[in-house]
Amino acid sequence: MAFTAEELSSCMKNQAPGSPELSFLSFRGGFHGRTFGSLSCTRSKDIHKIDIPAFNWPAAPFPQLKYPLEEHQKENAAEEARCLEEVEKIIKTWKLPVAGILVEPIQAEGGDNFASPDFFRKLRAIAKKHDIVFIVDEVQTGGGPTGKLWAHEHWNLPEDSPPDMVTFSKKFQAAGFFHNVDTRPGQGYRNFNTWLGDPMRALQMGVIVKEIRDKKLLENVRVTGEYLKAELEDISKETKAIQNVRGQGTFIAFDLKTPEDRDKLVGFMRQAGIQSSGCGTRSVRLRPMLWFQPKHAKIYLDGLRDAIAKLKL
Amino acid sequence: MAFTAEELSSCMKNQAPGSPELSFLSFRGGFHGRTFGSLSCTRSKDIHKIDIPAFNWPAAPFPQLKYPLEEHQKENAAEEARCLEEVEKIIKTWKLPVAGILVEPIQAEGGDNFASPDFFRKLRAIAKKHDIVFIVDEVQTGGGPTGKLWAHEHWNLPEDSPPDMVTFSKKFQAAGFFHNVDTRPGQGYRNFNTWLGDPMRALQMGVIVKEIRDKKLLENVRVTGEYLKAELEDISKETKAIQNVRGQGTFIAFDLKTPEDRDKLVGFMRQAGIQSSGCGTRSVRLRPMLWFQPKHAKIYLDGLRDAIAKLKL
Numbered sequence: 001m002a003f004t005a006e007e008l009s010s011c012m013k014n015q016a017p018g019s020p021e022l023s024f025l026s027f028r029g030g031f032h033g034r035t036f037g038s039l040s041c042t043r044s045k046d047i048h049k050i051d052i053p054a055f056n057w058p059a060a061p062f063p064q065l066k067y068p069l070e071e072h073q074k075e076n077a078a079e080e081a082r083c084l085e086e087v088e089k090i091i092k093t094w095k096l097p098v099a100g101i102l103v104e105p106i107q108a109e110g111g112d113n114f115a116s117p118d119f120f121r122k123l124r125a126i127a128k129k130h131d132i133v134f135i136v137d138e139v140q141t142g143g144g145p146t147g148k149l150w151a152h153e154h155w156n157l158p159e160d161s162p163p164d165m166v167t168f169s170k171k172f173q174a175a176g177f178f179h180n181v182d183t184r185p186g187q188g189y190r191n192f193n194t195w196l197g198d199p200m201r202a203l204q205m206g207v208i209v210k211e212i213r214d215k216k217l218l219e220n221v222r223v224t225g226e227y228l229k230a231e232l233e234d235i236s237k238e239t240k241a242i243q244n245v246r247g248q249g250t251f252i253a254f255d256l257k258t259p260e261d262r263d264k265l266v267g268f269m270r271q272a273g274i275q276s277s278g279c280g281t282r283s284v285r286l287r288p289m290l291w292f293q294p295k296h297a298k299i300y301l302d303g304l305r306d307a308i309a310k311l312k313l
Numbered sequence: 314m315a316f317t318a319e320e321l322s323s324c325m326k327n328q329a330p331g332s333p334e335l336s337f338l339s340f341r342g343g344f345h346g347r348t349f350g351s352l353s354c355t356r357s358k359d360i361h362k363i364d365i366p367a368f369n370w371p372a373a374p375f376p377q378l379k380y381p382l383e384e385h386q387k388e389n390a391a392e393e394a395r396c397l398e399e400v401e402k403i404i405k406t407w408k409l410p411v412a413g414i415l416v417e418p419i420q421a422e423g424g425d426n427f428a429s430p431d432f433f434r435k436l437r438a439i440a441k442k443h444d445i446v447f448i449v450d451e452v453q454t455g456g457g458p459t460g461k462l463w464a465h466e467h468w469n470l471p472e473d474s475p476p477d478m479v480t481f482s483k484k485f486q487a488a489g490f491f492h493n494v495d496t497r498p499g500q501g502y503r504n505f506n507t508w509l510g511d512p513m514r515a516l517q518m519g520v521i522v523k524e525i526r527d528k529k530l531l532e533n534v535r536v537t538g539e540y541l542k543a544e545l546e547d548i549s550k551e552t553k554a555i556q557n558v559r560g561q562g563t564f565i566a567f568d569l570k571t572p573e574d575r576d577k578l579v580g581f582m583r584q585a586g587i588q589s590s591g592c593g594t595r596s597v598r599l600r601p602m603l604w605f606q607p608k609h610a611k612i613y614l615d616g617l618r619d620a621i622a623k624l625k626l
Contacts, residue, residue, distance in 0.1 A: 018362025019353075034506065036350025040332075047500065049331025053368060053412075099366075170507055187360065193347065194483055 022099040023055065025090060025132075027062035029110030032102055032137050041102045044109040058090045058098065062107055063115045067244040068233075080119040084126065091130050100133040101126075105151035108140040111280020112253030114246055117155040124161055133183060136163040140251075143171025144212055144290050147222040147249030154248065171290070172208055174201035217290040225249040227294045228286065231301050241308045242284075252286040253279065261311060268307035274300060335412040336368065338403060338445075340375035342423030345415055345450050354415045357422040371403045371411065375420055376428045380557040381546075393432040397439065404443050413446040414439075418464035421453040424593020425566030427559055430468040437474055446496060449476040453564075456484025457525055457603050460535040460562030467561065484603070485521055487514035530603040538562040540607045541599065544614050554621045555597075563605060566598040574624060581620035587613060 026032060026041035033039065034048055040055040042048055063080045066072035091098045103123065107113035127134035141151035148154060152163055164183050169175035176197070185191055212218060229252055232245045236254065244255040256262040262282045269276040279285040288296070339345060339354035346352065347361055353368040355361055376393045379385035404411045416436065420426035440447035454464035461467060465476055477496050482488035489510070498504055525531060542565055545558045549567065557568040569575040575595045582589040592598040601609070 018359045018365070019367035020364065022366045035348055036353075037348065040349075046331045047503070050503070051333065051498075052331070053335045054332035055366060055368070175508075185364075190360070190363070195488075 021096050023057040023094055023096040024100045024102055025058050025060055025087065025094075025098050026102045027104075027107065028059045029062050029107045029113055030059075030102070030104055030137075031107070031109030032104075033139070038102075044107075056096075058094050060087045060090055062110070062113055063119060065114060065116075065246075067246055069246075076116070077118075080115060080122075083115075084119065084122050087123065088126055088130075091126070091132065098130070098132055100135055102135045102137055104137045104139075105141045105154070106146070106248065106251060108285070109279060111283045112246065112251075112285050113280075114248070120152070120155045121157060124155075124157055124163070127164075128161055133164045135165040135167065137167050139167055139169045139175075142166070142168040143208070144218050144221055145171065145249055145251045145287065147218055147225055149209075149212070149218065151248065151251075172205045174198065174205040212290065215291070220293060221249040221290055224288070224292055224294055224297055225252065228252055228297045228301070231297070232304075235301070235305065235308070239308050239312075241311060244283075247286070250286060250288050250292060253283045255280075255283050258282060265307050265311055268310050269303055272303045272306065274303045276300075276304075334409050336370040336407055336409040337413045337415055338371050338373055338400065338407075338411050339415045340417075340420065341372045342375050342420045342426055343372075343415070343417055343450075344420070344422030345417075346452070351415075357420075369409075371407050373400045373403055375423070375426055376432060378427060378429075378559075380559055382559075389429070390431075393428060393435075396428075397432065397435050400436065401439055401443075404439070404445065411443070411445055413448055415448045415450055417450045417452075418454045418467070419459070419561065419564060421598070422592060424596045425559065425564075425598050426593075427561070433465070433468045434470060437468075437470055437476070440477075441474055446477045448478040448480065448490075450480050452480055452482045452488075455479070455481040456521070457531050457534055458484065458562050458564045458600065460531055460538055462522075462525070462531065464561065464564075485518045487511065487518040525603065528604070533606060534562040534603055537601075537605055537607055537610055538565065541565055541610045541614070544610070545617075548614070548618065548621070552621050552625075554624060557596075560599070563599060563601050566592065566596045568593075569595050569597065571595060578620050578624055581623050582616055585616045585619065587616045589613075589617075 024037075024041055026043060028043045030042060031044040031048075032041040034042070036052070037055070039049060039052060040057050043059045061083045063076070063083050065076045065079065069076065087101070101123065103120075104110075105120070124134055126132075136150075136152050138150055138152065143149065146154065150166065152166070157163075162180065165177050165179040167177040225247065228250060229245060229247050232242065232252065232254055236242050236245050241261075242254045242256060244253075246253055256265055259282045262278055262284060266276050266278055266284065276284055277287070286300075288300075337350075337354055339356060341356045343355060344357040344361075345354040347355070349365070350368070352362060352365060353370050356372045374396045376389070376396050378389045378392065382389065400414070414436065416433075417423075418433070437447055439445075449463075449465050451463055451465065456462065459467065463479065465479070470476075475493065478490050478492040480490040538560060541563060542558060542560050545555065545565065545567055549555050549558050554574075555567040555569060557566075559566055569578055572595045575591055575597060579589050579591055579597065589597055590600070599613075601613075
């Protein structure tokens, strides 16, 4: 029996209502996971995207700041302004309507790239101006490692402009998102699945949040983070082996001069029993537990000093 | 600062390697979930697809069989042959290469639509001939309701041609997929996430499988299913109120004459304390627990007879 031209054509287009031609804007260097929709927004490494089709969605540049921040204020402000201009240009010229902006508070997989609270406030304002959903991906930053429960709390967004949606996972064990009431679908069962949110994981997350509060772990993260960052900046000045020390809370990273140096350093640290993982092309990132204290940080820093000495041999 | 034509063009295309222009074939009436990639393959109802972009992937017709099967053998065989022809036509003419075929053993959300083992054997052979990954979506059918642990066991596929991948969830509590070694990625960390398979759920699934075996629940499903189907066929003949009784194990459905009759019947049943859910436009589906026995089925059938009597008033 024949396959008619009409039938082929009806297969070609997804039937209305549904499946609109919309796009999502994300940033070069961003990582938003590996499932189909989020992978289209992931822009950190090719390895994640091999073999898997992607939506033709736009990638904006994410600011590449220079360190120390206090010595490059003018340049960094110009770099952030340039990226925001490009975001608006994409929104105005992209061949599909841009329905959402998806951004990490700190680009983690991409190399621990930071931007200023001012950048994020302006980005949020652009989204609002163009009536675009503003989604903050806090899978890595949520749950306390920056010294606040959510990294976007550092931005001081206007009270009437919180993120439209925030995603979370990792530190909370439970994975999910929360969103403002405006983004709740009008019809029942639009946001639905068999497990309806996995109540057991939600309970587990509740216990984790209680622990964070009871044990004042955010305060501990702030104290430890300040100590760690100051010591790393000292090591940077003394040895010149590590550069671009940057961080919020204990969510800290620094660069080696080359990818080879970075890999060697991570190896020396591992031999000394210290887990120290790379990110980006030549960065080392710190991701300690929330109860990591200055006394633990001291062990790390001593190990790092030894590893740097070996690197110079 | 300007957004150069080169930069815009580099945003337009996803960079190689990665993000190839490939498509997936699924069937009209199929439901494969609501996440981005699987939603592109879902073809049951518009409500699931509203507002959400989709890949431009092809939908093939799924056989629409006539009941009772023994009275429509020739027509049904012709209908299945027509659908298979259209599948091959799509594979040969679709504007993107077809990388996979995704099919439910029984289209559940779409209205409990069945096809013969012969149809699935031939579909699997088409996938093999064109070197296309053949994925069986057993989210609804897996775990025993058809009287076998996997519905595709009813097909008697050649030993060297099992499905390339099988997805599961629901009855197993754990959600996931298993696949043959040929579809394992060559590089490490290609199939990776933070939770690496959720070991607690895997243990839970192991306990469920042990219960199914120890309590001989598949045998129970077969016995109860045969009883239920025979009784429903009797009710169909006696009352003419229900039609197209069809099923495998206790995965059984029947049609009312109109959507209004169906909704009324489901209402009467609910008033009598019997949960009885609709599917498709005018079908009622049965999805009892695996330990549902003829004595429980009798309560259901008595309630159904009463509801049908009310329907005629």
